[in-house]
């Protein structure tokens with residue numbers, strides 16, 4: 620099975636708080652190209668930005684407004700070629716769209732677990748984070764996008780995310796959970812730090828982000844047991860951090 624993974628688009632109704640770009644056409648071209656080349660495209664959470672409404676707690680209305688601005692993305696969510704899993708910034712989709720928190724699949728003898736990853740983050744899994752992200756929305760409306768981009772780094776520190784495998788607490792917790800659940804691959808987004816990370820018996824994969832001008836994604840082929848992360852920022856087609864094929868099987 621060939622699976623592409625995209626996450627953290629942060630599509631919002633208002634341009635000032637939308638980190639996912641301006642053109643839906645360009646975004647759909649990318650998603651449809653991935654759908655053409657894979658059996659499934661997993662939309663792994665934070666596809667919608669519903670934590671930055673004008674009024675705190677208005678997430679449901681915010682999702683409707685965002686969907687009206689990005690109708691093609693919403694149409695793909697109900698397309699069988701796509702699997703949509705909610706994250707913390709689109710948690711409201713669990714009720715409104717019946718979006719699950721995870722997808723577990725077994726293919727070619729590999730067990731895979733797809734989940735957004737905020738549950739492994741000590742900051743985003745707290746109730747205070749909703750208020751914090753709502754405040755960030757107003758900072759963005761004030762035109763301080765650059766500041767927010769720096770806040771992304773603060774968010775990573777608070778949540779325990781790190782670019783380096785050995786220092787990433789989110790990754791460490793995800794791998795512990797994967798071992799307890801007896802899966803071979805755990806795939807998350809959330810930290811915006813994409814890559815393929817070898818933990819021996821478990822592989823941790825992160826899709827990175829499709830926001831901030833990036834088009835990062837994962838491509839997984841369970842038949843050949845190869846998976847790679849594409850950093851959508853610079854060399855869009857460059858294959859980074861190839862994994863070693865898994866030798867064991869269940």
Ligand SMILES: [Mn+2]
Pocket residue numbers: 664665706707708735737743808809810
């Ligand atoms: Mn997230």
